[in-house]
Amino acid sequence: MKPPRFGKIPGVLVAGAGILLLLPLAGLDVFLLDVLTIGFLTAVYAGSWDIVGGLAGQISLGHALFFGTATYSCALLTSLLGWPFPLAAGAALLLSTAAGAAVGTLSAPLKGPFVALLTLALGEAAHEFFLGQTFFSPRGAYSWGGEGGIPVLLGIPWFSPWIAYYAALAFLLLCTWIMLRIARSETGLIWTALSGSELSARASGVDIRRHKRLAFVAAAALAGAAGVGFAACVGRATADDFSLELSFQAATFAAVGGRGTIVGPILAALLFYPLLQGTGIPPAGRVLLYALVLLFTLRFFPAGVAGTLRERARARRMAGRKGDGR
Amino acid sequence: MSDLLLADRITKSFGTNRVLRGVTIGIGRGEVVGLFGPNGSGKTTLANIITGLTRPDKGRILFEGKDVTGMSMDARFRAGIARTFQIPDPYPSLTVVESVRVALLCSEAGRKETEGKGPGFQENLDSLLVRTGLFAQRFWPAAKLSQGCLRRLEFARAISCRPKFILLDEVSSALSARDEAELVALMRSLHREEDISFLLISHNPLILEELCDRVVAIEDGRVFWEGKPGDLAKYVPTSHHAHGDEGGNHEGG
Amino acid sequence: MNPLAQVLVDGIFTGASYALMAAGLALILGVVKVVNLSHGAFFTLGAYVAYVLESRGLGNPLAAVLMAAVIAFAFGVFLCKSFINPVRSHPFSVAVGSLGFAILFEQAAQMLWGPHTLSIDLGAPVAVVDGVTLRRWGVISFLVSLGLLGGLSLLLSRPWGLPLKLIAEDEEIAGSVGMDVEKIRYLTFGAASSVAAIAGALLAPAATITPTMGRVPLILSLIVVIASGMEKVWNIFFLAVGLGLLSNVSAYLFAPHWSYVLLLAVICLLLVFRPKGLAAAGPARDY
Numbered sequence: 075m076k077p078p079r080f081g082k083i084p085g086v087l088v089a090g091a092g093i094l095l096l097l098p099l100a101g102l103d104v105f106l107l108d109v110l111t112i113g114f115l116t117a118v119y120a121g122s123w124d125i126v127g128g129l130a131g132q133i134s135l136g137h138a139l140f141f142g143t144a145t146y147s148c149a150l151l152t153s154l155l156g157w158p159f160p161l162a163a164g165a166a167l168l169l170s171t172a173a174g175a176a177v178g179t180l181s182a183p184l185k186g187p188f189v190a191l192l193t194l195a196l197g198e199a200a201h202e203f204f205l206g207q208t209f210f211s212p213r214g215a216y217s218w219g220g221e222g223g224i225p226v227l228l229g230i231p232w233f234s235p236w237i238a239y240y241a242a243l244a245f246l247l248l249c250t251w252i253m254l255r256i257a258r259s260e261t262g263l264i265w266t267a268l269s270g271s272e273l274s275a276r277a278s279g280v281d282i283r284r285h286k287r288l289a290f291v292a293a294a295a296l297a298g299a300a301g302v303g304f305a306a307c308v309g310r311a312t313a314d315d316f317s318l319e320l321s322f323q324a325a326t327f328a329a330v331g332g333r334g335t336i337v338g339p340i341l342a343a344l345l346f347y348p349l350l351q352g353t354g355i356p357p358a359g360r361v362l363l364y365a366l367v368l369l370f371t372l373r374f375f376p377a378g379v380a381g382t383l384r385e386r387a388r389a390r391r392m393a394g395r396k397g398d399g400r
Numbered sequence: 401m402s403d404l405l406l407a408d409r410i411t412k413s414f415g416t417n418r419v420l421r422g423v424t425i426g427i428g429r430g431e432v433v434g435l436f437g438p439n440g441s442g443k444t445t446l447a448n449i450i451t452g453l454t455r456p457d458k459g460r461i462l463f464e465g466k467d468v469t470g471m472s473m474d475a476r477f478r479a480g481i482a483r484t485f486q487i488p489d490p491y492p493s494l495t496v497v498e499s500v501r502v503a504l505l506c507s508e509a510g511r512k513e514t515e516g517k518g519p520g521f522q523e524n525l526d527s528l529l530v531r532t533g534l535f536a537q538r539f540w541p542a543a544k545l546s547q548g549c550l551r552r553l554e555f556a557r558a559i560s561c562r563p564k565f566i567l568l569d570e571v572s573s574a575l576s577a578r579d580e581a582e583l584v585a586l587m588r589s590l591h592r593e594e595d596i597s598f599l600l601i602s603h604n605p606l607i608l609e610e611l612c613d614r615v616v617a618i619e620d621g622r623v624f625w626e627g628k629p630g631d632l633a634k635y636v637p638t639s640h641h642a643h644g645d646e647g648g649n650h651e652g653g
Numbered sequence: 654m655n656p657l658a659q660v661l662v663d664g665i666f667t668g669a670s671y672a673l674m675a676a677g678l679a680l681i682l683g684v685v686k687v688v689n690l691s692h693g694a695f696f697t698l699g700a701y702v703a704y705v706l707e708s709r710g711l712g713n714p715l716a717a718v719l720m721a722a723v724i725a726f727a728f729g730v731f732l733c734k735s736f737i738n739p740v741r742s743h744p745f746s747v748a749v750g751s752l753g754f755a756i757l758f759e760q761a762a763q764m765l766w767g768p769h770t771l772s773i774d775l776g777a778p779v780a781v782v783d784g785v786t787l788r789r790w791g792v793i794s795f796l797v798s799l800g801l802l803g804g805l806s807l808l809l810s811r812p813w814g815l816p817l818k819l820i821a822e823d824e825e826i827a828g829s830v831g832m833d834v835e836k837i838r839y840l841t842f843g844a845a846s847s848v849a850a851i852a853g854a855l856l857a858p859a860a861t862i863t864p865t866m867g868r869v870p871l872i873l874s875l876i877v878v879i880a881s882g883m884e885k886v887w888n889i890f891f892l893a894v895g896l897g898l899l900s901n902v903s904a905y906l907f908a909p910h911w912s913y914v915l916l917l918a919v920i921c922l923l924l925v926f927r928p929k930g931l932a933a934a935g936p937a938r939d940y
Contacts, residue, residue, distance in 0.1 A: 133748050180925050186744040187688040191875060192924045194690075194752070198868070199917040206910050260505050263494075267502040270491035274499075276453070277485070278557050279477035279506035318868075322756055325749045333745065334493065358760045358768075365757035372746040372753075373736055388541065 087250070087337060090344070094243055098236060106352055107235045108307075113347040114242040115303045116323075118249045120343035121336055122296035123324035128334035129257055130289035131269020132181065133190040136197025137324045139177065140294040142316035143170040144301025146204065149224035149311035154209060159228050163302045170301060174294020178287035185272070194318070201316035223312030226305045238307050245303055246340075249296060253336045256292060265289055266334065297324075319361050326368040331378050338380025403462070404429045404597050405481070405565050407450055410459035412442075412621075419445045421621040422459070425599075427565065432591060432598045434608035434615040434629060442621045443601050444486065447569050450599070451483040452476040463565070478507055482558035483567040486601075488550040490542035496549075497538040500528055500556045507561030532556040532586065548579030555586060565597045566590075572607055584611065605632050655784045660905040661898060666791035667856060668897020669798040672890040674852040674870050675877035676805055677845030679889060682878055683821040684841040687741050690751040691732065692874060693867025694758035695725045695846045699853025700862045701762060707773040714776070714793050714855065721854040722847040729846025730839050738838060755867065762864040771862040794855035801848065806886040817841065872916045873900065879923055 098107060123137050147166035151157040157165070177196055181189045208219040218224040256262050268275040268282050275282055305311055314320065324339075327346065331338030346367070350360045375382050403426035412420040419442045427433045437443045448454035450461060452473035460469040468476055491499050504525055529535040532552045537545065542553060551571070558566050568587070572580045588611075590596050602608055608615050609629040617625040617632070674696055681689045702724060703717035711717075732754060740746035776789030808814040816837055819827040828834050852870065860866060873896050881888040896919070900912035 127745075131745075133745050135748065135752060180921070184924060187748050188924055190690075190744075190748040191688065192921060195872065195917045195920045195924070198872075199914055199921070202910055202914045202917070206908065263498060264502055264505065266493060267491045267499070270493055271489040273453075273485070274489045274491060274557070275502070276473045277451070277477060277483060278499075278503035279474045279561060280502065281472070281474050281506075318752075319756065322749075322752060326753070329745075329749055356764075358763045362757055362760040362764070365753040365760065368753045369736060369750055369757070372740055372743075372750045376740065376743060376746055391539070 087341075090341075091243075091247060098239055104235050106348075107239050109348050109352045111235070111239045111242045111307055112304065113344055113351070114246040115300045115307065116327075116347045117246055117340045117343040118303070119297055119300040120324050120327035120331070120339040121249060121253050122293045122300060124328045124331075124333065124336050124339040125253060125256060125296060126289045126293035127325060128328055128332075128336070128339070129262055129269065130265040130286060131334075132286055132289060133186065133325075134177075134193045134290075134293070135190045135318075135321050135325065136177070136193035136195070136200075137293070137297060138316050138318070138320035139193075139197045139200050140170045140173055140297035141301040141304070141320060142200060142204070142311075142313075143173045144298035145226075145305040145311035145315045146224070148302055148305035149218075149226045150209065152227040152229070153218070153225050154212060156212075159226075159230070159306070163306070166302050166305070167295065167298050170298025171291055171295040174291045174298075175287065177294070178290025181290070182283040182286040194321070197316065197321050198318055201313060201318065204316055205313040220313050223310040226309050226311060228306055228309065233306075242303060242307065245299075249299065250336070250340055253296065253340075257336050261285070261288070269334070323361075323364060326364045329368055329378055330371045332380030332382065332384070333378055335378070335380040335384060338378055342379070403427060404431075404464060405450070405599075406462040407446065408460050408462060410446065410449055410456045410461075412445055412449060412454065412456050419621050420449075420456070423618060423621065423623055425616050425623065427597050427599055429564075430591070430595045430597055431614065432600065432612050434612035434632075435599055435601045436603065436605060436608055436615055436617040436632065437619055438603060441619045443603075443618065444569065446618070447483065447567055447599075447601055451481055451567055474506070477503075477561050477563075480561060480564040481567070482561055482563035482565070484551065484554035484558055484569060484571070486570040486573065488554050490545065490550060490553065492541075492543045494542055495539050496534050496542050496545065496553060497525065497529065499542045499553060500534075500560060501525060503557040503560040504528070528556050528560055531559075533582070546579075547574055548576065548582065551575065551579070551583055552586070555583070555590075559590060559594075559596075562594075563596060565599070567599045567601070569601045571600060571602065572604065573602075587611070608632060657902075657905070658783070658785050660901050662785050662787070663791060663859065664898035664901035665894055666795045667859065667901060668894030669802075669890070670794045670852040670855045671870055671873050671897050672877070672893030673798045673801055673855075674849045675874035675881075675893045676802060676886060676889050677848040678874040679878045679881065680805075680817070680841055680845045684817055685733065685737065685741065685838045687737060687747045687751070688875075689737070689842075689845075690748060690871065691754040691758070692846070692849050693869075693871030694755040695729065695849035695867070696853035696870045697758065697762060697864065697867035698725055698728070699850030699855075700857040700860060700866060701766065701853075702850070703854040703857035704766075704771055704773055704862050712774055714790060714858070717854040717857070718797065718851050721850040725850030726843040726847035730843035732846070733839050733842035737842065738835065755871075759864040759867075766864075768864060773858050773862070775858050788858075790855065790858035794852075797851065797855060801851070802886055802890055809886065869900065869913050869916065872913070872920055873897070876916065876920045876923060879920070879927075 097110070119141055123134065126132050127134050144166040147169045148159070148162050151162035151165055152159055177193060181192050184192060205220055208217040209224065210217050264280055264285055267278070268280055268285055272282055301315065327343040328339040331340070331342030350363060355363070371378060377385055406426045408424055410420050410423045423442070423446060425435070435443055435446065445454060449456045452471055456469065460467050462468070463479065463481060468479065471479070504521070526535065529538050532555050534549065534552055534556060537549060545553060571583055571587070575583070587598065591598060600608060600611060609632055612629045615627065615629045615632050616623055674692065678689060678692050681687065681692070699721035702721040703714070706712065706717050706720065736750055736754070737747065740750060778786045778788050779792050780787045809818065816827065816832050820832070820834055820837060824834055873893065876896060877889055877892045881892055896916065900916055903915045904912040
């Protein structure tokens with residue numbers, strides 16, 4: 075019998091994907107196309123947070139570390155060392171996964187709020203470091219780095235916003251599928267268990283440190299993939315890719331969408347990101363709105379939107395099954 | 401000695417509080433041993449040390465002749481040392497069948513028998529649920545179970561690793577008479593059919609008298625009496641009868 | 654002139670105010686039993702209050718302290734009542750929510766006063782000893798911090814402080830002997846927040862005022878609280894002064910942003926190498 079938790083891919087997702095597929099044909103301008111493209115990548119990033127923060131219950135407040143590692147690797151390897159982009163992308167993925175392994179190893183013995191503190195501190199340290207770190211371009215005397223950023227050399231002349239849009243959409247669908255597979259797998263079940271009760275998980279033979287590490291590795295790899303996509307689409311890596319605000323954004327999408335549901339955080343990112351980005355609210359106002367929405371959700375819908383819906387559905391199922399219980 | 405499990409001269413302090421002062425206790429194959437003691441006598445700490453939740457300051461734990469003192473709790477579970485908790489802590493977002501599935505997935509026994517998770521795994525899972533009387537409630541959220549069913553879920557989890565030894569921490573506290581009788585029957589059938597050894601921790605001498613082959617009583621971190629369960633009543637000061645529960649699964653200071 | 658000696662003296666003055674803030678965080682951890690990541694925002698609030706007063710021509714440090722304390726107390730009680738207290742049993746909601754409040758405040762400050770750094774008048778030198786200038790802000794912040802910490806230490810050692818200690822030990826017992834645990838939680842959170850704002854107002858003249866200025870003292874306070882505990886007020890004081898010195902000296906020797914990196918490194922090392930000690934200092938064991 076299949077576990078009923080992630081039973082089927084919701085029809086909403088399929089319908090949404092169809093609409094997004096056709097949207098550019100309806101005559102979107104390039105600005106909106108760009109916003110949606112980045113929105114898809116942000117959705118993958120939000121989903122990757124949910125792997126470690128929702129499914130495995132490790133509150134990561136330094137998720138931007140993995141994203142930034144990937145964008146910076148892409149930028150430095152292509153611009154500074156002159157690597158071709160695909161090679162740099164592969165290396166960036168490896169590096170962000172390694173960062174995940176390192177953070178996971180360090181935080182595995184810790185619990186709850188202390189995981190949050192450690193990841194927050196690691197992310198902030200990386201941000202502060204790269205904010206002050208400048209690199210000299212191989213030709214010319216100007217320096218790169220910090221908030222100005224480093225260019226990413228894509229080296230693909232036929233790259234256009236339309237191609238980026240469809241590539242990002244395909245990437246989102248692929249990653250959503252992968253993440254749902256992870257959530258439904260035996261490993262995903264074990265992660266859900268350990269996020270619920272570490273004590274019971276240990277008494278059930280779960281090697282919790284190994285699994286926490288594994289969750290960080292998987293999440294970092296996915297966040298890194300989103301970072302590579304971001305670097306390719308934006309063409310620049312800045313210190314902001316490591317910022318606390320970006321880490322916080324991931325946790326916000328997850329909290330609003332519903333922690334541990336994968337689909338919830340992805341949909342929340344798909345909805346909120348373009349909405350706020352496309353309407354010309356200044357950056358400070360955007361983050362402010364995120365924070366407000368977050369506080370409201372945490373206070374009144376602690377399980378998030380998708381989580382609340384799932385709880386309702388389960389309650390209904392329970393009521394239906396009352397007859398054969400006890 | 402042919403003990404299945406031996407806790408050898410265990411010492412443990414929390415800060416300045418010396419909880420265990422050299423406790424030695426052995427459990428033979430197929431034996432049911434009771435561990436009796438008043439609140440704060442160090443029973444739960446000893447249980448945590450035997451199952452690997454807490455490290456002893458001094459002393460060692462031998463299981464089937466091997467030193468398992470440095471082994472983590474989950475590794476001990478996979479090796480065949482299972483336990484239940486005084487206060488069950490169910491996974492809040494999993495159903496009953498999923499909760500048992502986790503334990504089965506992580507135990508060597510479950511893995512070996514079900515290479516490639518064929519039908520063998522499912523049969524195994526179902527038989528565990530049937531055996532512990534949880535089959536009808538298998539799709540319930542574990543957190544919504546009654547106390548009695550939660551204890552049974554603890555049993556199902558514990559026996560999923562095909563253990564040779566199970567430690568039961570306060571089997572019967574906070575249970576109705578009917579639930580208690582059912583759990584005792586379940587324990588007996590496990591003992592009879594699978595030859596599992598048990599260590600029963602309780603502050604209730606009646607339960608121990610009924611179920612055990614031998615009883616060890618500890619007080620102030622030392623073994624102060626050991627003998628036949630029938631003689632327990634003679635040695636137990638009356639003040640030790642019918643106390644409330646101990647603090648919980650973790651032993652504090 | 655002796656620049657390093659100046660840095661050391663200023664470090665001690667700064668550290669004393671950080672101690673005040675850390676003591677507030679420790680109180681929240683002990684009594685409300687949450688790790689409050691919004692504590693730094695109240696520090697920032699205090700600094701901006703001092704700035705606004707100064708820009709209106711009311712450059713009196715004590716007035717700033719008083720006003721910051723009142724505003725932050727009201728904010729703190731509001732935050733605890735409306736958000737922290739209802740969600741306090743969910744570690745995720747507390748961590749992300751309190752960080753969310755801090756970020757909310759940072760962004761609001763950025764919208765109100767802009768992202769650029771502001772500064773206020775350092776005040777006249779009070780005395781010059783051996784080429785080391787003792788400025789007004791330093792003397793005031795040191796004395797006020799010492800006074801408030803002494804008051805806290807006294808409170809915890811006297812019968813009036815008993816409710817706080819009892820709630821920190823065991824809430825159920827505190828509730829069962831008729832204490833209004835929730836009210837004490839609100840008041841503690843408010844008082845701790847106002848203490849953080851006082852620290853911010855005291856240090857405003859010496860600091861560069863930016864929306865994110867609260868992050869450094871937050872990390873510093875977290876280190877102090879993790880390494881110390883709630884009741885040992887003087888441990889908190891010496892630890893905070895030590896870290897204040899460390900951060901000032903590293904800012905002087907390298908660059909300002911390195912003091913933050915150094916503090917972050919310290920907290921990481923502390924968390925990684927002392928997870929056992931934390932479990933004892935941390936809130937409830939069931940996390």
